[in-house]
Amino acid sequence: MRTKRADTVAAYLFLLPFLALLTIFFLYATARAVYFSFTDYDLFRPPNWVGLRNYVALFNDALFLSALRNSILFAVVVTAVQTFLALVMAAVLNQKVRGIGFFRAAFYMPSITSSVVITLIFLWMFQRRGLINYLNESLQRAAPILLAFVALAITVQVAQVVWERRRALPATWTDPALLVISLLVAGGATWLLVTTGVLAARDVPQVDFIWLQTRDTIPAGAPFWLAVPIPLAAIMIQNVFTTIPTFMLMYLAALQDVPRSHYEAASIDGANATQQFFRITIPSVAPVTFLVLTLSMIGTLQMFDQVAIFGDAAPLRSVVTLAYFVYNRMFPGAQTPEVGFAAAGAMFLAVLTLVVVLLQRRLVRSEGY
Amino acid sequence: MRAAATALDAREQRALEHWQARRRWARAGLVYTLMLAFAIVFVGPLLFAALSSLKTDPLEYPPTLAIPQLQPSNWSAAARLGLAGAGDRWFGGFAPGAVVPFEISYFVADGVEVSEPEVIVPRRRPGAGLGAVLTIEYAADFASVSPLERRPDVPMVITTADEERSGRKVSYTFTIRYEGDGPTIDRLPLDVTTAVGMQYLDSTLTASRLERRGRTASFNDVAPGVLGYVLRNYVRTFNEVRSPATRQSLFLAWIGNSFTFAFVRIVVTLVIASMAGYALARLRFQGRELIFMLVLFAQMVPLQVLFISNYLVLRDGILTIGGFTLSSLWGYPGGMLNSLTGLVFVTALNAGAVFIMKQFFESIPREVEEAAMIDGASHWRRYWNVVLPMARPALGALTILTFQGAWNDFFWPFIVLTSPESIKTLPIGLLSFRNTYGAVGDWGLILAGAVMSAIPVIILFVVFQRYFLEGVSFGGGKE
Secondary structure (H helix, E strand, C coil), X not given: CHHHHHHHHHHHHHHHHHHHHHHHHHHHHHHHHHHHCXXXXXXXXXXXXXXXXXXXXXXXXXXXXXXXXXXXXXXHHHHHHHHHHHHHHHHHHXXXXXXXHHHHHHHHHHHHCCHHHHHHHHHXXXXXXXXXXHHHHHHHHCHHHHHHHHHHHHHHHHHXXXXXXXXXXXXXXXCHXXXXXXXXXXXXXXXXXXXXXXXCCCCCCCCCCCCCCCCCEECCCCCHHHCEEHHHHHHHHHHHHHHHHHHHXXXXXXXXXXXXXXXXXXXXXXXXXXHHHHHXXXXXXXXXXXXXXXXXXXXXXXXXXXXXXXXXXXXHHHHCCHHHHHHHHHCCCCCCCCHHHHHHHHHHHHHHHHHHHHHHHHHHHXXXX | CHHHHHHHHHHHHHHXXXXXXXXXXXXXXXXXXXXXXXXXXXXXXXXXXXXHCCCCCCCCCCCCCCCHHHCHHHHHHHHHHHHHHHCCCCCCCECCCCEEEEEEEEEEECCCCCCCCEEXXXXXXXXXXXXXXXCCCCHHHCEEECCCEECCCEEEEEECCCCEEEEEEEEEEEEEEECCCCCCECCCCEEEECCCCEEEEEECCCCCEEECCCCEEEECCCCCCHHHHHXXXXXXXXXXXXXXXXXXXXXXXXXXXXXXXXXXXXXHHHHHHHHHHHHHHHCCCCCHHHHHHHHHHHCCCCHHHHHHHHHHHHHCCCCEECCEEHHHHHCCCCCCCCCHHHHHHHHCCCHHHHHHHHHHHHXXXXXXXXXXXXXXXXHHHHHHHHHHHHCHHHHHHHHHHHHHHHHHCCHHHHHHCCCCHHXXXXXXXXXXXXXXXHCCCCHHHHHHHHHHHHHHHHHHHHHCHHHHHHHHHHHCCCC
């Protein structure tokens, strides 16, 4: 009994600094945020209780509605796209080859640099006369050549597979050995066509797509709740780019544990690569998918940095998120701070985050992962 | 008959095996190609930005990788000119007594009249923004350009896709002198303007840009030195961005702040997290479950919920009791906004680190403590002398991850450090770069700053890759 009490005293001494911080910067902070959300506090005058007025006002506030729409669209689109792409890339790369360490490090590069560095670089690339528009233009220019290359490659591949099958060899449509030959042949043929002048790059008008200073949306003229503002789409592209590698590596780690024999058995049963992907790969990494989806949703719902860094480079309404809304109401420049209003917005963000976490917990429990 | 059949089977078998082996090779080849493609996609933008940060104008269109700053001929010219300008082959300059020789050549088509170019040293303000309010010395006030000397013409033909133009190459040499006495000046800009019809070919140093429809070849600095030429934007981030009040280099101050903040935060995190983690992992006490629940919960609540109160806590100096403000203890009687100390306080709560340390301590077998326990060592001794030395790998990983987190941290520095400029950390400083230089399209400075601020973390990553990649499977996504 004595040791137990001694243990308790020692434990709280060990925990003292952490608990002090936890109390001031977490418990007290959360309680105060909840309290403020029911008041009209403005940083200067003492707060007055106003009941649910702030929460009602949120839904009449154009900026909040934009923020809510942007946050939800951002979270859903980015999560879906990056999870899918990360899984596909991991499946493609899931091979036992030498030197994968080097590539892993290279893929991880965008994830370790700060949000400011990446966002500044993307801001630069999204300029009207920037790299993104240039790549877009070059791609359009080279479209006939690229199309010819793809068409040639497919033709050669089909011809080869048909021929191999007539020789009774079990070639699949994506047989790697034949694919290498097809790509080389198609590459050579395209090069010949270009040098002889049969094929030429198209003349296309200069691409002057405005990514940042615009209020337009994708799709243009879509109803409010489905319209992705173009500057927000730019942030989506950036976010997908920076987060894919992290998730891809998580998937790769999981895929390395899936026994090779599963794929070999399926392959003997005549399952092609696509069937193998849906029947074996996706089910066996389901636990990781849950983790990735949750992390991605939480991360994207709280997106703040990119909006702050974009600053006046894009219209506020087009990029504002719930997290930035809270900041914006707290420090609204020349206006009076609306702390109560900001706190109500923050509560909304917190509840949304908790719902995602609880949903994941519940799913994980019921699926037995 | 049967023997023949088996032989045939064996041959077929071998052929099939051969065929399968070929497929494996081909697959490996395709996988490498794909990995290379992915690597280009993910590293490409960073690399392209790093290369473009050397350009005079990173917004040039179409974007190209033919960067004059990467041509060795320009390096040696820059070194020679730097020596001539201020006796400094690395950073150049324009000092009293300097004689800077220069040559420029034009293509003049047949039938076009040659007229002598006009050479001036312009009074050009270096950049916009934060450096613009400083008083500086202009090379224009001290430089004099010698009369131009026309070299013998050389006949030449210019061939373009649709035509062939014959003419000659006309070259001029001149010198720029620093006469009399005066200060050493950072840069020596130059504008050379010709008549219509004379086409700029090249010069001792490649022109920074062509203005007025190609008539004016403009040089940012014709006595740059190698580093002053190749890393011009980098030198500018240090030299041009200065505090108007103290003339202190802001970028240098930001780097210092970032390192200080990262260092203090590492120490604070290691101490607090290892102590709390030890208690949660090894001691049985009332309220343990509750505290662990809070550790998990604290990681899920969005920063923006907590920041409202925490901002006020800093503003009010944590706690005021009867006229005494708690932050006075650290020397901040008027609140802790705009101070690194305040920033450390508000970011010191790191539930994730506590979680990591708890998990690690639980993986150490209890037996290692038992000998100490029998000796009657206190909890503190067991923690300090037995468990902590074993926790070096975890502490190392935590150090690296904390450094990365602190170095890259945006939200709290953005809230806490608003003025003066010299109190900011690198990410927030870069944001004020964007606000001041982005507006005028001066992306060279911004990219140079961004590249430099990425370097420490990249070095850390290359050296301690393992910790980062384990962090992925450990804690999940990025902080």
